[in-house]
Amino acid sequence: MSKQRLNIIKIITMILIVASLIISGKAFLAHRNYKEAVVAGPSVTEVKTLGDYFAPLKGSVADCNIYILDSGKPGGTIFLIGGSHPEEPATNLTAEIFAENAVLKQGKLIIAIRANRSASTVTRPGDAYPQFYNIKTDWGTKKFRMGDRWSNPLDSWPDPEVYVHYPSKQMLAYMDIRNINRTWPGKKDGSITEQICYGFMNVIKEENVDLFIDLHEAELEYPVISTIVAHESGQNIAAMASMMLTDMEFAEPIGIEFSPKSLHGLSHREIGDHSDAVSLLFETPEPFLDRVRGVTDERLLLEGKDPFVMRAGKFGLLYESIDEDGWPIDVRVGRHCSTTLMVSQIWNQTNPGKGVIIENIPKYADVIDNGVGHYFKNPDEAVAEKVFYE
Amino acid sequence: MKLKILLVIACFTLILSFSAHAADLPEFNQPVVVTTCGQSPGALMVKMISQQSNIDCTQKDLLTAQDLKDNEYKTLIITMGTSGKGMGAAGTNMNQEEKRISDLIKTAKELDIKLIGAHVEGMARRVDENDARSIEIVIPDADALLIKNSSNEDGYFTKKSNELDIPVVFFEKNMDMGAAINEFFQIK
Numbered sequence: 111m112s113k114q115r116l117n118i119i120k121i122i123t124m125i126l127i128v129a130s131l132i133i134s135g136k137a138f139l140a141h142r143n144y145k146e147a148v149v150a151g152p153s154v155t156e157v158k159t160l161g162d163y164f165a166p167l168k169g170s171v172a173d174c175n176i177y178i179l180d181s182g183k184p185g186g187t188i189f190l191i192g193g194s195h196p197e198e199p200a201t202n203l204t205a206e207i208f209a210e211n212a213v214l215k216q217g218k219l220i221i222a223i224r225a226n227r228s229a230s231t232v233t234r235p236g237d238a239y240p241q242f243y244n245i246k247t248d249w250g251t252k253k254f255r256m257g258d259r260w261s262n263p264l265d266s267w268p269d270p271e272v273y274v275h276y277p278s279k280q281m282l283a284y285m286d287i288r289n290i291n292r293t294w295p296g297k298k299d300g301s302i303t304e305q306i307c308y309g310f311m312n313v314i315k316e317e318n319v320d321l322f323i324d325l326h327e328a329e330l331e332y333p334v335i336s337t338i339v340a341h342e343s344g345q346n347i348a349a350m351a352s353m354m355l356t357d358m359e360f361a362e363p364i365g366i367e368f369s370p371k372s373l374h375g376l377s378h379r380e381i382g383d384h385s386d387a388v389s390l391l392f393e394t395p396e397p398f399l400d401r402v403r404g405v406t407d408e409r410l411l412l413e414g415k416d417p418f419v420m421r422a423g424k425f426g427l428l429y430e431s432i433d434e435d436g437w438p439i440d441v442r443v444g445r446h447c448s449t450t451l452m453v454s455q456i457w458n459q460t461n462p463g464k465g466v467i468i469e470n471i472p473k474y475a476d477v478i479d480n481g482v483g484h485y486f487k488n489p490d491e492a493v494a495e496k497v498f499y500e
Numbered sequence: 501m502k503l504k505i506l507l508v509i510a511c512f513t514l515i516l517s518f519s520a521h522a523a524d525l526p527e528f529n530q531p532v533v534v535t536t537c538g539q540s541p542g543a544l545m546v547k548m549i550s551q552q553s554n555i556d557c558t559q560k561d562l563l564t565a566q567d568l569k570d571n572e573y574k575t576l577i578i579t580m581g582t583s584g585k586g587m588g589a590a591g592t593n594m595n596q597e598e599k600r601i602s603d604l605i606k607t608a609k610e611l612d613i614k615l616i617g618a619h620v621e622g623m624a625r626r627v628d629e630n631d632a633r634s635i636e637i638v639i640p641d642a643d644a645l646l647i648k649n650s651s652n653e654d655g656y657f658t659k660k661s662n663e664l665d666i667p668v669v670f671f672e673k674n675m676d677m678g679a680a681i682n683e684f685f686q687i688k
């Protein structure tokens with residue numbers, strides 16, 4: 111090959127690389143800066159941000175909104191967070207339904223829709239994750255950022271060789287220093303993810319939270335699925351809720367698991383141990399997360415149908431059943447809505463004087479009948495002061 | 501009207517389902533202690549439902565043979581089915597659980613405490629080897645079984661109860677569990 115031809119090939123290769131860098135860079139930037147509009151619901155009395163509770167986070171990528179729904183009638187306080195792991199869409203969608211619709215009749219409800227904002231600004235391109243997903247509503251399509259399990263490496267880099275959890279000193283996998291459900295109860299001068307948890311602990315203490323609920327989704331290959339994971343202090347509520355929901359509402363049962371005492375960094379363990387709040391974590395099935403899945407696209411994310419995951423089920427490799435109907439987003443969000451409502455009802459029965467009465471939230475069957483999108487308000491029709499961005 | 505008919509049918513089915521094998525049931529007495537073979541929350545569920553039915557029931561997930569000697573329990577309920585998270589929470593494992601439960605069963609026999617084996621959490625607790633092991637540890641020595649229908653989807657417990665000639669009370673919904681437990685204690 112002549113030297114001239116070689117140079118031409120080199121130049122073309124370079125142009126191709128630079129072009130793909132520009133195209134993908136633009137896509138990454140657009141994703142990171144995309145804002146989801148939320149219309150604050152009728153009971154939202156105040157919208158703070160995490161930075162109001164821990165100043166170093168103010169204005170940072172981690173500064174998520176904290177919606178406060180105060181009935182004005184004395185009672186208890188429930189704190190509901192979605193988006194701990196932004197690759198689990200049923201969690202932020204459920205939290206958003208509560209923020210846009212809930213009517214509080216007693217007590218206070220606090221909501222974070224994008225608990226780990228940083229992790230919602232990055233996906234897993236190497237795993238072919240879509241960047242966005244779209245939910246049909248009554249007034250058009252609403253677009254959401256897909257995210258990852260871990261905070262964005264742009265915000266937290268480099269990872270340590272071994273992540274030593276604070277304050278237990280337990281050694282965990284290096285990347286879990288960016289996993290919000292391994293960094294509870296947080297660290298004031300720690301990594302950004304540890305600081306996020308530190309900020310949330312401040313919310314819990316300053317707002318006197320009685321009951322904390324952390325929403326999640328899991329792969330069907332994982333044994334902790336379709337369940338309520340409970341700190342000791344929440345075992346009775348969780349057991350009663352799981353029995354009632356399995357009997358009365360859900361097509362597939364929901365179980366309960368006890369939070370291991372020696373597994374550190376998880377919300378159901380550390381919040382119960384380091385605050386006065388009862389701590390629960392809910393799981394729904396998300397076939398998108400299964401490693402044996404096929405095409406990894408928005409359809410799988412929202413419809414939850416996958417022939418390979420089904421095949422794994424036939425071989426007895428799964429901890430939850432799956433058939434041709436899959437696990438659609440409406441079913442998953444419906445389960446989170448009903449579980450939250452049931453837990454709050456049982457809380458009210460067992461904690462007189464500390465009631466949190468939540469109305470105007472769809473139950474499991476309602477979400478399946480009407481679709482998730484039916485419960486989102488049109489930001490273009492709302493007054494500007496009511497619209498907040500995630 | 502439709503609802504009423506449904507209710508009547510439901511009640512009728514319930515009565516039928518409880519009485520299926522009840523005739524063969526030996527006599528069980530209170531107070532009751534419930535534990536789990538494998539640290540799943542089944543024992544917690546049994547306790548909560550029993551207490552709602554006014555049965556004198558204590559839950560001790562790590563109940564020991566010594567506890568049986570130190571107290572006046574008349575009936576021991578052991579729930580079957582395991583939880584990895586639960587064993588982690590309790591700081592135990594399947595080998596230790598097997599030892600603990602075997603000791604319990606032996607002591608219960610010595611003290612003439614009756615044993616009910618219970619599987620109340622459905623197929624979700626019949627997934628892996630540990631689940632199967634926990635069932636095999638408990639069933640052979642049980643005086644009776646309390647089984648949720650959804651735990652018996654494959655007919656396993658029906659087969660076992662016939663094979664080992666152990667009476668069994670099945671129930672459909674969690675909220676029917678109270679009535680099912682009452683069967684054991686002859687409470688109507």
Ligand SMILES: [Zn+2]
Nearest residue numbers: 195198326327
């Ligand atoms: Zn998660």
